[in-house]
Amino acid sequence: MRLVLPLVLLAAVGCAGCTARPAASGAPAGSSAQQRPAGTTTRVPVTTVAPRSPAQSGVTVVPPLSPATPPAPGDPAVFATAQAVGVEWLRQWCAVDWREPMNANLDRAARFQTAAAARADRRDGDDENTYRSAREQQLISACDRITATESPEAPHSAEVAYLIISARRVDSASGTAFEDRPVQSVRRVVRQPDGRWLVDEQVEAG
Template sequence: MNVNRAPLSASLLVALGCAACGTTAPSDVRPPEPRSSAETPRIPIGSVAPRPPLQTVPATVIPLPTVESPRPDDAGIFADPATVSAEWLRQWCTLDWREPMNANLDRAARYQTSSSAKDDRREGDTDDTYRSMREQQLSSGCDEVTAMSSPEAPQSADVAYLVLSARRVNSAAGVAFEAEQVRSARRVLRQTDGRWLVDTRVEAG
C-alpha cells in the first residue's frame, strides 16, 4: 500500500481542519467535532506509515507527554535490535511545538544509521510547516511502543527485520483531538563495533 507521506505539522493541519493557517491558535482551542471513521483523515508523518485512527479522543483525555529526553549512554540499548528500535521509535514519534525544528529527528538519529537518518530528514519539517506547527501549537505524544521480529523476513547474526508500532495521541494547544497507531517495518543492522542501529524502511508483507 502506498502512503502519501508528509511532515507531521503539515499533516496535522489537515486533521485539525485549519481554516486560518498563519494565525496563532487561541489558548482556548477546542478539538474538532467527532467524525466517522470514513471521514477522519490519516496523519502520515515522516517515515512511519500510520494506520487509520483508533478513535476520536474525548476532551477529557489528557495528552501524552510530548517531550522525550535522550537516554543515557547505556550500551544495553544498542546490544539488542528490538531495544534500539523501540527507543528510536519513541524518540522519533514524540514531537512538541516548543522544540526546535525537527528535534525529534535529531534525537532519533542517535539510534539509526546515517543513511536512514538522512532519509528521514528529507521527509521532515520545512520552515513553512514548522511555522504552522508552532502557530497552532501542534504536538504528539506516544506510548505502547513495541518492536517485534518480522516472521516473514530472514534474520541473521548481523541483520534483523522488525515491525515497530506505537499509540500516538495528537494535540493542539494542549487539547488531545485524536489517537492513532503508527506502524513501520525497519531493517536493523549490527555495526562493526557490535552496536545495533535502525536502518532503512522496508515494505511489510
C-alpha cells in the same frame, strides 16, 4: 512529515516533522479527520492505521509537555538488541513539541539510526511552512505502547533483523488531545562492527 502508505513486509499494512495530517476530502461526518486543527500536515514515512479521536477510542491521553529525553550517553542497554534500539528510535521520532527547534525529534532519533536512515527520514521532515503551522497551533505529539517484533516474513541473521515497530500516537493542539492513532514501520536493524544495533531505512515489499 508527509504520510505515505508503503507496501511493507506485512501485506495489509518521521514526524519527522510530526504535525498532524489534514482532513481528507469526503471524510464522513464526525470522523476524527474533521476534528484535526485546520491546515495541519503530517510528514511521516510511517504507516498510520484507522485514525480515531480519544473519545472514540475510549482512552483519555495527554501527551507529555516536554520532549522525550534520550537515555544517558553511553547507555549500552539501548543498543544491545535490535528490539531495544527500535523502540527507543520510535519513541524519540514520535516526540514532537512546537517549542522545540524544527526537526528536533529527528536530531534525537538519529542517534539510534544509521547515517543513511537518518538522511532518508530527514527528507520527509518538516519544512519552514509545516513548522510554522505547528508552532501557530501549538502542536504536540507523543507515542506510547511501543513494540518491536521480528517480521515473520523476512530473513534474520546475527547481524540483521527486520522489525515491525508499532505504537499509539496521540496528537494535541493548544493542550487539547484531538486524535490518537496506531503508527507502524517495518525497519531493517543492523548490527555495527562495535556491536551496537542501529535502525536502518524503512523496508518495503517488493
